[in-house]
Amino acid sequence: xxxxxxxxxxxxxxxxxxxxxxxxxxxxxxxxxxxxxxxxxxxxxxxxxxxxxxxxxxxxxxxxxxxxxxxxxxxxxxxxxxxxxxxxxxxxxxxxxxxxxxxxxxxxxxxxxxxxxxxxxxxxxxxxxxxxxxxxxxxxxxxxxxxxxxxxxxxxxxxxxxxxxxxxxxxxxxxxxxxxxxxxxxxxxxxxxxxxxxxxxxxxxxxxxxxxxxxxxxxxxxxxxxxxxxxxxxxxxxxxxxxxxxxxxxxxxxxxxxxxxxxxxxxxx
Amino acid sequence: xxxxxxxxxxxxxxxxxxxxxxxxxxxxxxxxxxxxxxxxxxxxxxxxxxxxxxxxxxxxxxxxxxxxxxxxxxxxxxxxxxxxxxxxxxxxxxxxxxxxxxxxxxxxxxxxxxxxxxxxxxxxxxxxxxxxxxxxxxxxxxxxxxxxxxxxxxxxxxxxxxxxxxxxxxxxxxxxxxxxxxxxxxxxxxxxxxxxxxxxxxxxxxxxxxxxxxxxxxxxxxxxxxxxxxxxxxxxxxxxxxxxxxxxxxxxxxxxxxxxxxxxxxxxxxxxxxxxxxxxxxxxxxxxxxxxxxxxxxxxxxxxxxxxxxxxxxxxxxxxxxxxxxxxxxxxxxxxxxxxxxxxxxxxxxxxxxxxxxxxxxxxxxxxxxxxxxxxxx
Numbered sequence: 149x150x151x152x153x154x155x156x157x158x159x160x161x162x163x164x165x166x167x168x169x170x171x172x173x174x175x176x177x178x179x180x181x182x183x184x185x186x187x188x189x190x191x192x193x194x195x196x197x198x199x200x201x202x203x204x205x206x207x208x209x210x211x212x213x214x215x216x217x218x219x220x221x222x223x224x225x226x227x228x229x230x231x232x233x234x235x236x237x238x239x240x241x242x243x244x245x246x247x248x249x250x251x252x253x254x255x256x257x258x259x260x261x262x263x264x265x266x267x268x269x270x271x272x273x274x275x276x277x278x279x280x281x282x283x284x285x286x287x288x289x290x291x292x293x294x295x296x297x298x299x300x301x302x303x304x305x306x307x308x309x310x311x312x313x314x315x316x317x318x319x320x321x322x323x324x325x326x327x328x329x330x331x332x333x334x335x336x337x338x339x340x341x342x343x344x345x346x347x348x349x350x351x352x353x354x355x356x357x358x359x360x361x362x363x364x365x366x367x368x369x370x371x372x373x374x375x376x377x378x379x380x381x382x383x384x385x386x387x388x389x390x391x392x393x394x395x396x397x398x399x400x401x402x403x404x405x406x407x408x409x410x411x412x413x414x415x416x417x
Numbered sequence: 418x419x420x421x422x423x424x425x426x427x428x429x430x431x432x433x434x435x436x437x438x439x440x441x442x443x444x445x446x447x448x449x450x451x452x453x454x455x456x457x458x459x460x461x462x463x464x465x466x467x468x469x470x471x472x473x474x475x476x477x478x479x480x481x482x483x484x485x486x487x488x489x490x491x492x493x494x495x496x497x498x499x500x501x502x503x504x505x506x507x508x509x510x511x512x513x514x515x516x517x518x519x520x521x522x523x524x525x526x527x528x529x530x531x532x533x534x535x536x537x538x539x540x541x542x543x544x545x546x547x548x549x550x551x552x553x554x555x556x557x558x559x560x561x562x563x564x565x566x567x568x569x570x571x572x573x574x575x576x577x578x579x580x581x582x583x584x585x586x587x588x589x590x591x592x593x594x595x596x597x598x599x600x601x602x603x604x605x606x607x608x609x610x611x612x613x614x615x616x617x618x619x620x621x622x623x624x625x626x627x628x629x630x631x632x633x634x635x636x637x638x639x640x641x642x643x644x645x646x647x648x649x650x651x652x653x654x655x656x657x658x659x660x661x662x663x664x665x666x667x668x669x670x671x672x673x674x675x676x677x678x679x680x681x682x683x684x685x686x687x688x689x690x691x692x693x694x695x696x697x698x699x700x701x702x703x704x705x706x707x708x709x710x711x712x713x714x715x716x717x718x719x720x721x722x723x724x725x726x727x728x729x730x731x732x733x734x735x736x737x738x739x740x741x742x743x744x745x746x747x748x749x750x751x752x753x754x755x756x757x758x759x760x761x762x763x764x765x766x767x768x769x770x771x772x773x774x775x776x777x778x779x780x781x782x783x784x785x786x787x788x789x790x791x792x793x794x795x
Contacts, residue, residue: 157463165705171649181574200706211551212438213436213437213693214438214440215438215439215440215441216441217437218437218440219437220437243487255470265440266445270620271616274716277549277585278549278582278583278616280548281444284542322626333637335445336548336549337548337549337584338519339444339446339519340445340446340466340467340519340520340521341466341548342466342578342582342636342637343447343466343636343637343751344636344637344639344640345637345638345640345641346640346641347641347642350621350641352642354619415542
């Protein structure tokens with residue numbers, strides 16, 4: 149259901165951008181049916197459209213890994229789909245440099261299980277807070293659906309290859325960060341507090357979703373391989389530069405940054 | 418595409434693995450074991466979060482004892498392990514963690530046999546501060562040995578320390594077990610079955626019965642193995658014959674039982690019952706204490722005699738009601754005078770506002786008040 153929604157939105161966005169390009173050059177008369185002509189005009193003006201789709205692989209991670217994390221037991225990237233559009237404006241006759249922007253609707257997620265030692269934990273239920281230090285296993289699930297707007301400088305290396313680099317801003321319209329602790333023990337309050345064991349099926353759940361930031365920003369670095377006339381293969385590394393949690397959230401004592409590799413295809417108009 | 422995915426996943430995991438930092442120094446500062454030389458101990462040391470109780474044999478000279486402590490790896494203890502000290506009064510030790518950031522003061526008490534009173538009025542409590550800023554009552558009983566003038570404090574156990582995790586900053590009267598003013602004589606103990614809220618439901622323990630017993634509550638295993646968390650018994654060197662006292666009981670409105678999916682479901686027509694009983698048993702290395710799984714079991718070979726409320730007595734009773742129960746000796750059980758003198762036998766008294774509380778079934782609000790207990794011995 150989400151995919152369809154994304155496709156509709158992407159097509160709408162493309163169409164509006166197309167309309168924008170047309171209105172920009174209203175010196176000549178274009179008729180609705182003159183589509184091939186529009187495209188040629190855009191190419192001449194140096195605007196390149198692309199609709200792209202891909203997957204995100206990565207996670208939200210502290211940098212560097214704090215000493216409390218002793219071992220990563222499992223990592224699952226989840227299926228994180230992305231669909232979007234990129235518009236590139238090329239400058240100059242040789243069109244070596246350009247600027248690109250666009251929209252991306254994407255999901256970023258991950259699920260990990262780690263062994264931790266003396267790890268700050270807080271469980272809030274009914275407005276009552278139980279906090280302490282956990283030693284044992286932690287299962288974490290992160291899932292966010294975002295609208296990302298990158299603005300990057302593009303450099304065309306040759307006919308086939310181009311690079312892009314620049315910042316991006318993302319708005320998370322859906323944010324989840326939850327999980328549970330298991331197979332370990334909690335020291336109530338601090339390391340000298342009551343020790344409570346959780347074994348076998350016993351687990352304590354946590355949910356920090358309401359503490360996630362709505363706006364994220366970071367840097368993007370990527371490349372495209374123009375494989376066929378209308379098809380390119382893209383890879384972009386997006387590196388978040390602000391903590392996924394709001395500043396007032398102190399329970400998780402370290403910052404976590406979303407670092408994802410976006411790999412996919414693009415259809416060039 | 419799939420191959421790229423797998424390679425990337427592998428890459429991420431390798432990157433993460435190589436980024437793991439060196440193991441941090443231990444932050445915990447616990448006593449995890451105690452050894453007394455020359456077989457002085459009559460029971461396994463009872464180690465709680467900030468206190469240790471050593472039950473020694475009658476002949477041991479407690480003015481010169483040198484316990485040796487096993488600590489969290491890397492932690493240090495002051496005074497040093499093996500230091501000879503006079504344990505006529507409880508002694509304090511301070512344990513500091515390996516990383517130097519945390520320390521904890523332990524009170525170490527040495528107890529000899531038959532250090533308990535035979536009459537209980539529940540007049541004395543100590544307020545315990547929970548980690549979250551709440552407070553709860555802990556009932557004390559001071560006994561003074563007429564000949565040696567040794568002062569021993571017996572601390573009644575209850576599930577309050579476990580309930581404290583779910584109770585935030587609330588005061589003692591909100592806990593399952595607390596001291597109440599309108600006793601039969603002076604003050605009394607009031608036990609109320611409580612809901613543990615969403616937190617308790619999360620760990621499949623949606624209600625907590627009010628309880629009070631002679632023994633220790635092991636809060637560490639209370640979530641993992643709740644039946645074993647209530648450890649009943651203390652050494653006793655007399656032969657008990659009768660157990661008496663005053664009680665009143667009001668069951669809660671709706672009896673609920675914990676079903677197979679660990680959810681509470683109401684049971685039509687069933688009314689909650691309280692329970693008050695005392696068990697005299699032999700302590701053996703395999704079974705030093707009794708616990709929720711075996712304290713009344715018919716096939717428990719260590720149980721010598723039991724005194725308990727009858728079916729009718731466990732029902733609601735509005736006014737203070739007197740009970741006088743004989744210790745019923747089990748078939749074939751006799752008392753060995755040597756074992757008796759050496760503190761091999763133990764006794765426990767257990768009271769609860771919901772008879773099935775250890776199976777997390779009962780009626781929230783069931784209230785049991787108890788006062789003026791007495792053990793009559795030979």
